[in-house]
Amino acid sequence: MQQKVAELEAKALAAVAAAADEAQLTELKVAYLGKKGEITQLSRMMGQLDAAERPAFGALVNQVKSSVEAAVAARMESLQAAARNARLQAETIDVTLPGARFTRGNRHILSLVQQQMEEIFIGLGYQVVQGPQVEYDYYNFEALNLPKDHPARDMQDSFYFSPNMLLRTHTSPVQARTMEKMQGRLPVMIISPGVVYRRDDDATHSPMFHQLEGLVIDKHVTFADLRGTLLAFARQMFGPEREVRLRPSYFPFTEPSAEVDISCFNCGGAGCRLCKGSGWIEILGSGQVHPRVLEMSGYDPEQCSGFAFGMGIERVAMLKYGITDLRLMFDNDVRFLNSF
Ligand SMILES: [Zn+2]
The missing domain is CATH 1.20.1270 (Substrate Binding Domain Of Dnak; Chain:A; Domain 2)
Structure with a gap:
């Protein structure tokens, strides 16, 4: 067993x-x-x-x-x-095979153009200053010589939170804030790029857009300095052959004021569709800082003078890159965004 x-x-x-x-x-x-x-x-x-x-x-x-x-x-x-x-x-693995690639992003066209503009002005000795987008009526209008009943306020239809607070309609309040902070010290030499808001919406206007403004205050600052500065900017941004042309205009915060055109970089001034046959393209508004604006911010108009200018970053981008509809820049279509 x-x-x-x-x-x-x-x-x-x-x-x-x-x-x-x-x-x-x-x-x-x-x-x-x-x-x-x-x-x-x-x-x-x-x-x-x-x-x-x-x-x-x-x-x-x-x-x-x-x-x-x-x-x-x-x-x-x-x-x-x-x-x-x-x-x-x-099941051998080929470790030499390339891995899955990440798609690399690129700068948004507006960031790109804003940076190009900032670099030009930094090269000229300007400081970049930022300010709040929700702004007091005082800084947005009153300190810029636009009292409550001023008719020019209608040029900037605004988004108000209360009678005294709104989404800033331009980057100019940064100028008023900077002057106030400087308490009369010289020189002031700043640019203020940023987002602004107005009640506009069509192919060339958006309720949200970007501006870049500049302000210079010092002793003996003249209109010639303004012209020279804008010429230097135009040539660096749009090519060394550019010329600038100043036309009389009106802004409440500058006196005298001027619209600035640059010679058309598309046709060289001969006249084409881009410049509507004139040979010139309007690019920005500017002027000598109004004596009352200086006074309100603690500067003596007898002792110093200054100039200011402001332009739309979208407009500069559209001109430089031949974009025909401003809204393309806010649509987030990657085919468009990847082309810059
Ligand atoms: Zn042209």
Whole structure:
């Protein structure tokens, strides 16, 4: 009887050791250790034994069962490891393949043009100053010689939060704030680029747009300095052959005031569609700072003078890059945005 058990154990262990894959091993496990498995069946032979022999036989069967179970588990592990290794060998990874590329963004056309403009003025010695977009009526209008009932306020239809607070309609309040902060010190030489808001919406106007304004105050600042500054800007921005032309105009915060045109960079002044045949393109408004504006901000108009200018960044971008509809710049169409 004991020899039969030993033979069965040897047979089972040999079969397990020879199992070629997991499926075959699972079959063997069922055949020997399953409910009707050969080793399991040994227990039934107990009945044929004398009572005295039973404990020893039971212990022997259990020991065989354990040894075959352990052999099955060990073989299963080695078969699984082999299968894993085979898979790793087959599925090689080419580490030299290029990875998935990130799409690299680029600057928005308006950021790009604003930076170009800032660089020109920084090169001329200007400081870049920022101010709040939600502004007091005082800084947006009154400190710029636009009292509450001034008719020129109608030129800048505004978004009001309260009678005394609005979304700034131009970057000029930054000038008023800067003068106030400087407390009469000279020189003042700043540009203030930024977002402004007006109730306009068509192909050349947007309720939100960008301006860049400049302000210079010092002793003996003349209109010639203004013209020279704008000529230097026009030539750096639109090409070294540009000329500027000043036409009389009106702004409440400057006196005298001038609209500034640059010679058309498209036709060189001969006349084309861009300049509507005139050879000139209007680019900005400017003037000598109004004596009352100087006074209100703590400067003595007898001791110093200054000039100011302001232009739309969208307009400069449209002119420089031949963009026909301002709204394209706010549509976020990447085909458009990627072309700069
Ligand atoms: Zn032209």
